[in-house]
Every structure is written in C-alpha cells, then in structure tokens.
Amino acid sequence: MKRLVTLAVALVLSVQAFAQSDYVPSQENIEAREAFRDAKLGIFIHWGLYSMLATGEWTMTNRDIDYREYAKLADAFYPHRFDADAWVDAIKDAGAGYICFTSRHHEGFSMWDTDCSDYNIVDATPFGRDVVGELADACHRKDMRLHLYYSHIDWWRTDAPRGRTGLGTGRPESEVDWDSYYSFMNAQLTELLTRYGRIGAIWFDGVWDQDRNPDFDWQLAPQYELIHRLQPACLIGNNHHMKPFAGEDIQIFERDLPGENTAGLSGQQIVSLPLETCQTMNGMWGYKITDLEYKSTRTLIRYLVRAAGRNANLLLNIGPQPNGELPAEALDRLREMGEWLRRYGETIYGTRGGIVAPHQWGVTTIKGDKLYVHILDLDDDCLYLPTGERRVRSARLFDDGSKVDFTREKHGVLLRLGKVPDTIDHIVELTLE
Numbered sequence: 010m011k012r013l014v015t016l017a018v019a020l021v022l023s024v025q026a027f028a029q030s031d032y033v034p035s036q037e038n039i040e041a042r043e044a045f046r047d048a049k050l051g052i053f054i055h056w057g058l059y060s061m062l063a064t065g066e067w068t069m070t071n072r073d074i075d076y077r078e079y080a081k082l083a084d085a086f087y088p089h090r091f092d093a094d095a096w097v098d099a100i101k102d103a104g105a106g107y108i109c110f111t112s113r114h115h116e117g118f119s120m121w122d123t124d125c126s127d128y129n130i131v132d133a134t135p136f137g138r139d140v141v142g143e144l145a146d147a148c149h150r151k152d153m154r155l156h157l158y159y160s161h162i163d164w165w166r167t168d169a170p171r172g173r174t175g176l177g178t179g180r181p182e183s184e185v186d187w188d189s190y191y192s193f194m195n196a197q198l199t200e201l202l203t204r205y206g207r208i209g210a211i212w213f214d215g216v217w218d219q220d221r222n223p224d225f226d227w228q229l230a231p232q233y234e235l236i237h238r239l240q241p242a243c244l245i246g247n248n249h250h251m252k253p254f255a256g257e258d259i260q261i262f263e264r265d266l267p268g269e270n271t272a273g274l275s276g277q278q279i280v281s282l283p284l285e286t287c288q289t290m291n292g293m294w295g296y297k298i299t300d301l302e303y304k305s306t307r308t309l310i311r312y313l314v315r316a317a318g319r320n321a322n323l324l325l326n327i328g329p330q331p332n333g334e335l336p337a338e339a340l341d342r343l344r345e346m347g348e349w350l351r352r353y354g355e356t357i358y359g360t361r362g363g364i365v366a367p368h369q370w371g372v373t374t375i376k377g378d379k380l381y382v383h384i385l386d387l388d389d390d391c392l393y394l395p396t397g398e399r400r401v402r403s404a405r406l407f408d409d410g411s412k413v414d415f416t417r418e419k420h421g422v423l424l425r426l427g428k429v430p431d432t433i434d435h436i437v438e439l440t441l442e
Contacts, residue, residue: 032233032256037242041209042258044154045244046283047359048106049317050350051156052343053287053326054096055294056140057114058082060331066295069116069164073177076117076165083118083133091140091333093147099335100153103343104350107154109212109324112141112201114158114295115175117165121205125196128165145205154209156244157201159194161215161227166190170225172218191228195235202239209244210259211236216249229254246285252278262286266312267319268367284321288312290339296328303338306345307433313346313357314383314434318372320362349433356381356407356436365394371434378442381407382424384435390428395421400442407436 034042059066061082069079100108113119119129121141131137141157148155164175167184202208219225233245233256244258253260260282264272267279267286275286291303304312309325316323327339335343350357356374363373363380370392371385380399384392401422404413414425424437 032237034258035237035241038237038244038258041242041244042283045107045209045259045322046320046361048154049322049357049360050103050105050313050346051107051109051285051322051324052100052103052105053158053294053324054108054110054329055114055158055296055326056111056329057116057120057295058086058118059114059116060296060329061086063296063298063331065293065297065300066114066116066328067174069178070175075179076167077179079116079165079178080128080133083128083130084135086130086134086331087136088329088331088333089136091136091138091143091329093140093143094151096144096335097147097151097153099340099343101151103347104354105153105325107156107209108144108148109156109158109210110141110144111158111160113160113163113197115160115162115164115215117160117163117169119197121201123197123200125193125200126166141201141205145208149206155205155207156210156212157208158212158214159198159201161194161213162218163190166193168193170219172215173221174218191232195232198232198236199239202236202243207242208240211243211245212261213245213247213249216247230256233257244283248287250274250277253280253282257282259283259285262321264288266315267321284319285324286316286321287324287326289326290342291328293328294326296330296336301338303342306342306349309342310346310349310433311385314385315367315372317357317360317374318362318367318383353407353434353436356383356438364396364399378440380439380441382437382439384426384430384437385433387430387435390426392424392426393418393421394424394439396441397421401439402442403440405438407438408432413437 055066059068062068122131122139123129131139145155163169164178167180168186168189170187216227236243236245246259246261247257248261248263260280262275265275267284270276292300313323327335329335360374360376363375365373370387371383374381404415416423
C-alpha cells in the first residue's frame with residue numbers, strides 16, 4: 010500500500026497553524042464570496058462506489074457491510090461512460106455557476122489519484138482514471154467553478170474515529186488513531202488544493218457524527234487555516250447543522266431553505282455569510298435505482314426562486330449512474346431549468362434578497378434600483394407590498410414589459426395584476442426611486 014508520503018508536511022502545517030478564531034478573510038476570499046452569491050445555482054454530484062449497489066450513498070452503514078467486503082466493489086468499478094466534458098456542458102447549459110463533487114464520501118473511497126492510500130479510483134479499480142482531475146480540467150476549460158465535498162468521517166479506514174454511524178463495518182476498535190487519521194485528511198486536502206488548480210470551495214460533512222460526544226475535537230481551526238493558506242480564495246463550508254464556526258466562509262442548510270426546518274437539520278441561526286441550501290433532485294443523494302420520484306421542473310425552479318429570495322444559493326443534487334452517466338430524468342430537468350433561466354435569469358443572477366420579506370405567495374429579489382416580485386402562489390389579483398421608505402416609480406411585467414397598475418400606500422404599494430397569476434413564476438419588475 011502507498012504510504013502517506015505527504016503526511017509529515019501536512020501535520021507540521023497543522024500544528025503550526027494560527028487559530029482561525031482570528032481569521033480575517035483575504036481580499037480574494039471576499040471577492041470569491043460575492044461571486045458565489047451571484048451564481049445562485051450550483052449542482053451537487055454524489056458519486057462513489059455506492060452507485061454500484063444502486064441503493065444510495067449510506068448503504069455501507071445502513072446494511073452493516075464489512076469494510077473488507079465493501080472494498081471489493083472497487084475491483085468491478087468501471088464507469089466507461091463517464092465524460093467530464095458532457096457533465097460540465099449539461100450543467101453549464103442548465104445555468105449553474107459551479108459544481109460541487111464528492112471527492113471522498115463517508116464510504117472512504119477517494120475519487121482521485123491520491124498518494125495517501127491505494128483505496129482510490131486510479132489504484133483500486135480497472136477504470137484507472139482520475140475523475141477529480143478530469144472534472145477539474147473540464148471545469149477550468151469551460152469556466153465552471155469546482156467545489157469539492159470532503160467527508161470528515163470514514164466508514165472504511167480503521168484509524169478513523171467512531172461516531173454514531175459506521176459502527177457495524179467490522180473495523181477493530183484497537184486501531185483507532187486520531188493523529189493518524191487527522192494527518193491523512195490534511196494530506197489529502199493538501200493534494201486537492203495543490204494539484205487541481207483553483208478550487209472554489211471545500212464542502213465538509215460529518216461533524217454531526219460525533220453529536221453523542223460533544224467534547225470530541227475535530228481540530229477544525231488548523232485545518233481551516235491550512236486550506237486558506239494553500240488557496241486564500243477557497244471558501245470553506247461545513248454541513249454541521251450549527252451556526253458557522255470561526256474560519257468558515259459560507260453557511261449551509263440541508264434540505265431546507267434558510268429560516269425553515271421541515272427536515273430537522275436546519276434550525277441554526279442565520280448569519281451574514283453567503284448562504285447555500287442543498288436539496289436533492291429526487292429522494293436520495295447517491296444513485297438509487299428504484300428512486301424515480303424526481304421533483305418536477307416547476308418545483309425545482311420555484312425552490313431556486315425561493316432560495317434567491319432568501320439571499321441563498323441552491324445546490325441541487327444529482328446521483329450519477331454506476332456507468333458514469335447522469336440519469337436521463339436529471340438531464341431533462343437541467344435542460345428545462347436552463348431554458349427558464351435564459352429567459353428569466355436576470356431576476357435571479359447577481360441579485361440579493363429583496364426588501365420585502367419572503368411570504369407564502371412568493372419572494373422578492375433586488376439588483377440596483379430593480380425590485381423583482383416573484384409571485385408563486387397567490388389566490389388574488391392584487392398584492393400589497395410593504396416597501397417601507399422605498400418608493401416605487403414604475404411597475405411592469407417582466408415577461409412582456411406591459412405596465413402593471415399600482416397605488417402607492419403609506420408604507421408600501423398595492424399591485425393590481427388584472428388576473429390571478431397561474432405561471433411558474435409571475436414576475437413583476439418594480440423600479441425604485
């Protein structure tokens with residue numbers, strides 16, 4: 010097995026790191042945050058050995074598969090239809106500004122040519138190709154930002170700490186070694202941030218696994234400092250379901266819009282960092298052959314709009330098939346979302362959450378002196394907007410430019426729409442004084 014040839018360097022960097030409690034983002038990082046906010050739509054890609062089982066990305070722990078038996082999947086992993094250019098083309102055509110790819114999920118399998126372990130897609134599979142490398146090359150050539158998901162937990166490595174998941178995979182407790190595992194992670198992060206060009210963000214997941222052991226120290230501060238030293242503009246997000254820690258650059262909400270908590274994972278306080286909500290296109294993150302309950306394009310567009318109205322991005326997930334192709338159902342929805350965004354993207358891209366708070370009827374977005382009123386669910390032909398001190402100079406339908414009648418009220422404006430809206434998103438453009 011390959012030895013952790015870069016571990017010593019990474020460990021020294023970690024030990025010498027300054028605490029991120031004193032973190033001041035660089036100018037490049039601040040600019041990257043604003044570019045991130047402007048993008049509004051990203052595509053999440055969950056892909057690993059678990060796609061071969063076609064039962065979702067948590068199968069290893071859900072079915073207590075022995076880690077030595079699970080590793081045998083690699084010997085048959087040959088995604089011969091993987092085409093990084095085709096992926097990026099489809100995602101770019103959908104109007105997305107970035108891709109977030111699972112470089113290493115909880116199953117512990119690395120999707121790049123890492124020197125830290127033979128358990129990777131180049132050394133352990135007949136496929137023998139560096140997926141992260143090919144995807145990074147395609148993204149850089151096609152002006153698509155690449156973010157990398159990285160799991161803090163590992164159900165395969167014997168030195169990884171045990172939380173509440175992965176307990177039935179047969180690993181001996183006697184081999185747990187936090188120093189070894191922490192060094193391994195930092196060495197891998199060093200590889201990802203020095204071999205594949207500019208990386209837009211590192212998207213961490215798994216801190217929640219130790220929620221039964223609140224005193225467990227993931228040593229995030231020196232790890233974050235390592236990342237920011239290697240690439241100052243690289244954003245750090247952590248899907249820990251808590252208020253962001255010092256050193257993080259974006260705030261993540263899982264399966265819910267900011268301010269909502271229907272899934273029970275997003276009750277944390279909302280802060281002033283750039284916001285992102287991750288959501289699945291169907292039911293699972295990883296490929297599941299029986300999961301054909303794809304959300305309609307209408308539902309996905311409205312979710313994107315509601316996210317933008319809450320000043321957040323939507324990171325929309327797809328689970329590629331074991332042969333490397335994106336499912337046809339996902340491609341259909343990407344194409345249809347792209348068609349909608351080419352027509353209405355001006356009201357989404359580069360905007361911020363509007364001056365009128367989100368309501369059941371819809372949301373507002375704002376850019377310059379334009380306030381875009383996104384009417385999604387309204388059972389009336391009139392709508393009152395509390396615009397406060399901001400006076401409205403004119404109102405028109407974004408779709409065809411026709412004038413919308415309105416009356417200025419003391420603290421807002423009353424729109425007279427003429428009919429009950431019945432489109433995916435009935436957009437009224439208000440010009441503010």
